[in-house]
Amino acid sequence: MSIFARVEKVTINDIARLTGLSKGTVDRVLHNRGEVSKKSYEKVMAVIREKGYEPNLYASLLANKKHRVIAIVLPHPEPGSYWDLAVSGIEKATEEERQFGIETTLYTYDEFRADSFREVCAQVLQSQPSGVVIAPIFQYETQVFVQELGTRQIPYVFVDTKLDSPAGHLAFYGIPTYKSGYLCADMLLQGEKVREVLVVRIMRDKERQSDPTILRRAGFLDYMRENNPGCTIRSIFVSPTDAAATDEALSAFFAEFPGVRHLVMFNSRIHLIVPYLERYPIPGMRVIGFDNLGANIKALENGTVSMLIAQHPEKQVQKAIHTLSEYMVFQRKPEVADNHMHMDLLTRYNVEDY
Amino acid sequence: MSIFARVEKVTINDIARLTGLSKGTVDRVLHNRGEVSKKSYEKVMAVIREKGYEPNLYASLLANKKHRVIAIVLPHPEPGSYWDLAVSGIEKATEEERQFGIETTLYTYDEFRADSFREVCAQVLQSQPSGVVIAPIFQYETQVFVQELGTRQIPYVFVDTKLDSPAGHLAFYGIPTYKSGYLCADMLLQGEKVREVLVVRIMRDKERQSDPTILRRAGFLDYMRENNPGCTIRSIFVSPTDAAATDEALSAFFAEFPGVRHLVMFNSRIHLIVPYLERYPIPGMRVIGFDNLGANIKALENGTVSMLIAQHPEKQVQKAIHTLSEYMVFQRKPEVADNHMHMDLLTRYNVEDY
DNA sequence: CTAATTTCCGTTACCGGGCACGGAAAAATT
C-alpha cells in the first residue's frame, strides 16, 4: 500500500508576511514588473528560495481572465477522409481545454496548392494566436511560417509529419512512417513466401507523391528486399474520383495477373478498391490498407479488407492541442518533443472497440 | 475554415441580478442546499434554463480547497507483473488530477486470498474516500463491498473485470475478454488450417482459474470450433515460480508432439516459456501471448514471441481515475458506463512506440 | 531651502463561488 502525498503550498500572502512587505510588492517581484527597491527584491527572493513558491493556478487564472486561442492548420477535411478524422479530435480537445480558457480555431487549406497554404498561414499570423498546431504538407512554406512563429514567440506543434530541419517546435505527434511500411509488409506476408504483390496507388501520386506515402513505400520495399526477395511487386494507378476507371484498372490487372493474392495501398484510400473486390470476390485475397476511415472500417468488418494499420490522427491532434494548452497554462513542456505514436493493427475482431 | 467559438459565461452574480435575488440564494439553488422557497427556486431555474450556466471552475476550486481522495484497490503489483503496469497509470493520473485537488491512495491485496481482499476493503471504507477504483477478482466479496459504497454514496469504477450483477458503478474499463480469445485464435492461425495447437496454462489455474482466463479460453475454443474444427488442442500446465519444472514440461511435450508449431497462453505470463524456446528454438514456431509486460515485450522484440494482445491496464486505471475525478469535480458522468477498450496487437514492428 | 520629480510601496477593488452568520418575514404555538 503506497500513498501519493500532498504538499502544503506557500501563498503570496505568506511571503508578504514573512518579508514584512505587502502582497503588491511581492507580486511586482514575481512578475518582474519593476518599481521595487533592490533590498525588497532580495528579501522576497530569499524567502522564495527558501520556502519555494508555486502560484495557485486557479487564483491566477481567475484573476487573469485570459482567453487564449490555438490555431490549427490542416488540409481541408473532406467528409469521410483522413483529415476528417482529425476534426473529431479537435472537438474533443476543445471541449477538454475550454476549462482553461482556451479556444481553438481551425484553418484549413488545399493540400495540393501551396498558395492556399501560404494564404492560410498569413491569416493565422494575423489572428495572433497563442499557439499553433500544424500538419506540414509543404516543407518550404512551413519552414517560412514557423520561422515567423519563432520570432513572435508563438509555440507550435507538428502533427502527422514534421519538418526535416531542426526546428523549435514544442512537440511532434505522428507515427514512424517508414516503419509503418515495414510493418505493413510483415502483416501482408504473414511469414509466407509470396511471389507477387499488388500495390495500388493513386493517380495524383504520380505527379506529387506525398512524403508519407513515399516513406512508407520505402519501408515496404526494404522489408520485401530483406525478407522476401523473390517477390514481384506490381503497381497500378487508380483515380480517387473516377470509380468506373478504378474498376476497369483492377479488372484489367487481374485479367493479366490472376494469381495475385496480396494487395496493399499506402494511403488511406483502400476503400476505393472495395466496390470492385466485393463485386468480383477473389478467394484467399489478403488486403491491407491504412487508417481508420469509416469506409475502411466497414470493409474490414465485411471481411473485404483483412487488416488496417491505423495512426489515429484524431489522437495526434488531441495530444497536440493538449500539449500546447499545458504549455500555455502551466508552462509545462512535454518530456520528449518527438512522439511517435502507436500504430494500431485493426482486424475484424478488434475494430469494434476502436 | 470553421471556428469553435467561445460562449460568454453567465456568472452566479448575473443570475442573482436577473432574478432579483442574492448570490447566496442562487448558490443554494445550484447546490440543492435547501432553505429556498419554491418561488425563488423556480425563478433561478428558469434563468439557468434560458441562459445556461456553467460554474467557473477556477473560482469554485479556489473557494473550495477540498482535498478528495480516490482509493484504488488492486492485487499486489509484483514487479514486472500485469498489475505492476497499472501502477504507472495510477502515477500518471495522480499527476494529472492533482490540479483538481485530488489525491490517490493505492490499496493492494493478495489476489489468491479473499480474506486479504476483505481486509483491504474494510481499510478503504474506514479511510472515507471520495471515490473508489476496484479490480474485482472476488465476485461475492466485491458485491458486498460495492453495496456498502452505494449506501455511503461513494462512486466507484471497475477496471479489468466487472461484476455480473447489475451494479451502480459509475463506469467500467476493460477489454471484451471473450472476444480477446477469439481474436487470439484468428491471429494464431493466420488463415491457415492447423492440425495441432498447444495451450500453456498455469498450475494455479487448475484449482481456481480466474474469470478472464476462462472467458478468453472459451472465445478461443469457439473460434477453433467454427473456423478450424479439425484441430487438436493440447494443454500443458507450468508453474509460475519453478522455471526448471516449466522447462521440463515443455521438453516432455515437444518430445511427444514434435510437430506442433502454434502455441498460446491466455494469461500474461507468456514470458515463462521464453527461456525454453530460446534455448531450444523451433523454426516456424508461432507464439501468441497477452499483455505488454516488460518481459513479454522483450521476447517480442527478440522474435521469440510472434504477437502480443495487449489490454494496457495502465490506460484502464488512468481512465477510471479520470472518470471519477470528472464526476467528483464537475459532476460529469461518462456517456457510456461500460467501456470496452481497444485490444492492441503488438508485433516486433510496432512495439517500440508502445 | 522650497518645489517638482522619481522611486517605491501599501491599499484596495476586483475575479466567481462557497458558505457561515444573523436577521427579517412568515408560520405555528400558547
Place this chain on the structure above:
DNA sequence: AATTTTTCCGTGCCCGGTAACGGAAATTAG
C-alpha cells in the same frame, strides 16, 4: 395577541493572485 419557531434570504468574508491608484519618502531641480 404575544411569543416562539421555522422558513427563507441577504450580507460579508474568504480563497490567492492581479493590477490600478495614489501617496509617502527619497531625489533632484530651481
